[in-house]
Amino acid sequence: MSHVSPLEEEALEHIRALIRIDSVNTGDARTIGDGETRAALYVQQRLDEVGYDTTLVEPVPGRASVIARLAGQDPDAGALVAHAHLDVVPVDAENWTHPPFGAEIHDGILYGRGAVDMKDFAGMLLAIARAFRREGVVPRRDLIFAFFADEEAGGVWGARWIVQNRPELFAGATEALSEVGGFSLPLPGDRRAYLVATAEKGVTAATLTARGHAAHGSRPTADNAVVRLARAVAAVGAHRFPVVRTATLERFFELYGRASGEPLDGDDLSRLGFAASLIDAGARNTASPTVLAAGGKINVIPAAASATLDVRVAPGQADAVRTQLAAVVGDDIEITWARDIPAIEAPADGRLVGVLQEAVSAEDPDGTVVPYLLPASTDNKHLSRLGIRGYGFVPLRVPADFDVYGQFHAADERVPVEALFFGTRVTARILRDA
Incomplete structure (x- = not known):
């Protein structure tokens, strides 16, 4: 030491x-x-x-x-x-x-x-x-x-x-x-990138509700709310929202790509190693099903079933994410939204970021400060x-x-x-x- x-x-x-x-x-x-x-x-x-x-x-x-x-x-x-x-x-x-x-x-x-x-x-x-x-x-x-x-x-x-x-x-x-x-994250040649969060995604919750007819469990129905909800939840789980080229993400691609000596884009982040999932989550809107509610008795097909999603929203995407999610789950699923906590985004090239770089360089001359979006x-x-x-x-x-x-x-x-x-x-x- x-x-x-x-x-x-x-x-x-x-x-x-x-x-x-x-x-x-x-x-x-x-x-x-x-x-x-x-x-x-x-x-x-x-x-x-x-x-x-x-x-x-x-x-x-x-x-x-x-x-x-x-x-x-x-x-x-x-x-x-x-x-x-x-x-x-x-x-x-x-x-x-x-x-x-x-x-x-x-x-x-x-x-x-x-x-x-x-x-x-x-x-x-x-x-x-x-x-x-x-x-x-x-x-x-x-x-x-x-x-x-x-x-x-x-x-x-x-x-x-x-x-x-x-x-x-x-x-x-x-x-x-x-x-x-x-x-620090590793770069080629025993160098390091130091990520600075210059933005944070917004937070909201969406509740999906499927409705059908209540019935006895011994007589399957074509509009079983649980089945329809399950399809919608599976669709959300399989869906990959498109990359949102925020100012922060553009700056990340530019600086990390330059520091690593190889261009980087949102389609393939695998060379970021264990940081890939973090950067990918910040590069797009996301929706994670977290809470399910349906039925209360094994022999009763319920009239309604619901799922709550943890939705994280990239800067400037508050309206777009609602349209995107509706398209994923389909017209027969109701969506209600909780109050939004808006995304925040500070200048990725502001004076303070320069101070961070100078302070890092004094201790690690090969260190590069790179802005990113915290999900x-x-x-x-x-x-x-x-x-x-x-x-x-x-x-x-x-x-x-x-x-x-x-x-x-x-x-x-x-x-x-x-x-x-x-x-x-x-x-x-x-x-x-x-």
Whole structure:
């Protein structure tokens, strides 16, 4: 292991301490304890120690977030929100090789729930915030350090609540930096691409309903609602929506193709290896059947059957996806839509992306920052309601065969310690110069 700086040591200390705080968010208020508040208090106390004026926001008991601001050199430059969430998804400890809240290190690998999602970035931000304050570092622009509750259940008591009820905490902010991106992917010649999420797909739900005539199960009918629904669900499962050439996707094809030395398009992403499914999901609208409901008694053919789909929508596709899905399921299936969470898209060639590249290059001269479209959602969607443009970039240089994306919500969630040190160095450069 290379020489470890005090900043890197402190970041690792905070990451491990946060992992050891069980802040599981089940999404059910009856089964959520006070872990998020305990994690927020840990952060607040350590920010207070170095002189920050912190704000603890706790809309309901146990669901706390903490926010602090560091003044920059240019009062006219929009503030940058650097944020991480303190909650984690549930664990099934039986499937773990090492204790999920033990933060144990084995063979240079840190294990624990939150190791990549996303107590790693929370610990980095905390260490950097403290170091900047102790050392009198004045960044180019104001930095707003935010540590949110409840991201894993939609930010209801975290970022969403604060945006709606305490927007003044983000006064003057124009951009935000958080998950999901920054992890290295292999390029030819022992080089690496570091993906930055400059866009996120929108989210909605579609419910398919088939109707027929109720009848006795002993007398099959030609309009059995369950059968018709099953056909529609199978059609959705087999359908592949067309590639949507968003500005972000075009930029990805351009930069990744140039860096790899071979043109890339949406029809064949196989050479991206384990990242292919991620990029493909961001390149098109998707619909995943997730909930089925039909009947209640084995000898009764029900009059109706329904299926709910998780629909992820590329930027600018809110109307098109509805037309496309209707064509897939056919005229005899009713479709009802839930409220949309719109897609977000920040400039893929903005100044901040250039700062990310410079910071990566300082630590990995052969590293190339490449924008991509995240098929999921982060707290950046909530901040976007205040006009804040969100980017996902938690820089981790990992071995070519290490799938960081595969660690999210997985058993034995883990990350190389050296990657955390790399991320701390790069993030410190970004926050100083952004």
